[in-house]
Amino acid sequence: MSQSSGPALTRLRNAYTDGCILQSLADAFDCYDTRAEASALSSVAWLDKAIIIAGAPGEGKLDFILDIIERVQAEFLRQCIEDIPSDLPPEFPQRGMNLLSHLPTAANAIPRLDRPPSLSAFVSHMAHQPFILPGFIRDWPALNEHPWRSPHYLRSVAGPGRIVPVEVGDDYRTDDWTQMLMPWTEFLDSVMPPVQTMHASDQPTLYLAQHNLFHQFPALRADAIIPDYVYSSLSPPPDFPHYEPPTNADQLVMNAWLGPAGTISPAHTDPFYNFYAQVVGRKTIWLAPPDTSPSMYPYPPPDVTLDQPHNPASNHTNPSMSNTSQVDVFRASDQSSTNRTPFSAFWENVVNRAMCTTLEPGDLLFFPPGWWHAMRSEETSFSVSMWF
Template identity: 25%
Template structure:
């Protein structure tokens, strides 16, 4: 996959790299707090999920989870330190894209070695055990999502683990499914942009679910639609759960060493919504989608992985949709 945006970052880091809210405000972009739920109960969460109108923060719903104690770095070192893991080490501190293929950052080491490295890492060279299926490493029953959402439905669900140093970043992107992002240990900033404002996210021409925007370094001269939208942002700590409706763009970055878990659930965003967005984005996107349809669909050529856990290109996903009926093949975490 060849991208068109520069990966160049600023020569020096500043506080907004960890917390983008001030950077957005200084650029004249409207940024408001993520609303807190009025009813912070499982029933209130289920109602919010059913309405799917807005992201919300819930506090206290995970207070009884075993993970809140069992998944601290010290306990994980004691209980799972001998396990072998593959983590991303020495990640770049700036830029939207990796300057080299993601596989080149991967290193296999013991969980104890990773935890020690994570606690000691400098924010200029973060490390991340990311997108790890929680059930493959830890006891998933330590997180009781069934008590919050009820039994899994026919659409499937998936729970992923995110353990990393200060300075880790999941750059602005959009997911297919509804998402509960749960902070277990440490603090992170979550910054959101509604799906209805997807044009202002300036997706990459070859990938509709990854944004060219670095919310810590917004450039309204280059991306003028940012002037007309509202971002929502909050710092979350242990016990906070953020409901992120499917399609909602989100950027998540750590202030401290951190342990988080997220849970995808419910039906995926449908093919028509992406086609409608593609139609609004214009000819340059249509041309790129056609090229990738041919190269990575019909010809089956492999794609680079320079996005954070790169999904297939839009053209490849369109090819999959026409071939199998599933626009989400290869990008649905629950399959």
């Protein structure tokens, strides 16, 4: 995640936000004259852009933006509320079934703890290694009275006319990968079709990745319960001495990750502690410690002195991709595979230290800053990362 927030950038962001608000108000006034649905949709879209593109506007301004969205929706877009079935899709898989915990690229399982550690045990010695707390978030409203696996519920928290940023393409390291803004309802139709259908292979994969959806839809934020561990002011781990918490007021960055079966985040590192909550579907996780970096084949940092066309692909966290591995930990097959040859140091030094697991709905994963991590969804999956 870019933490760049110099005064010039902040001023630019504020100006962009104000511009979006003005444009949206112009559209809203137009609605009073014309009752035109298109103007109302445009008004809401400008406000969503203010939240998405400018980053989190200051607290008061975010409330103001959300308030205008609600008013425009109530006044001009009531007829757009679709009558979609509220039936709750079955929870799949059945709990405890079909755990896909084996990957040829990871010799170990991520430890699963029978009992959550006390806060003091977490701070004093648990926070420097990954672990899973099975079922720890089973009480979240998101898995109960406000089920995030229900497209009906997810539409209702947004109301009509909302847009969201999505990644298009299977892998952010490839040239055909791009990002776009699209209607939330259209995205949900693709990710959670009314009848569970196979993802058509000629359709590009859409992934709402690393996006703070909770700024746009605060009702979803209320469906998550932040674990107390997140507020425990951890010091830098020995193998990542430059750790600093996120610079926002809460020192916590929450992101949503929602996509169909088969979305992949290639192995990469982030500079934060992470509690990663699995709310819908199963997700396979691959992890390796920070000191394996020399054998992870990260993409080289961009060389600005070379006059070469550069790969326009960006990455969830770092436009240069120097925090991303070239090794495909999910596609690399067993040791005899030809995949082994180009990445021999990976097979020699990383595989025996790497860990994997498949998270189920309700599980909470923890890993420290600098750890290599890769994720693959096994079916439609909705997760929340909490960086702190």
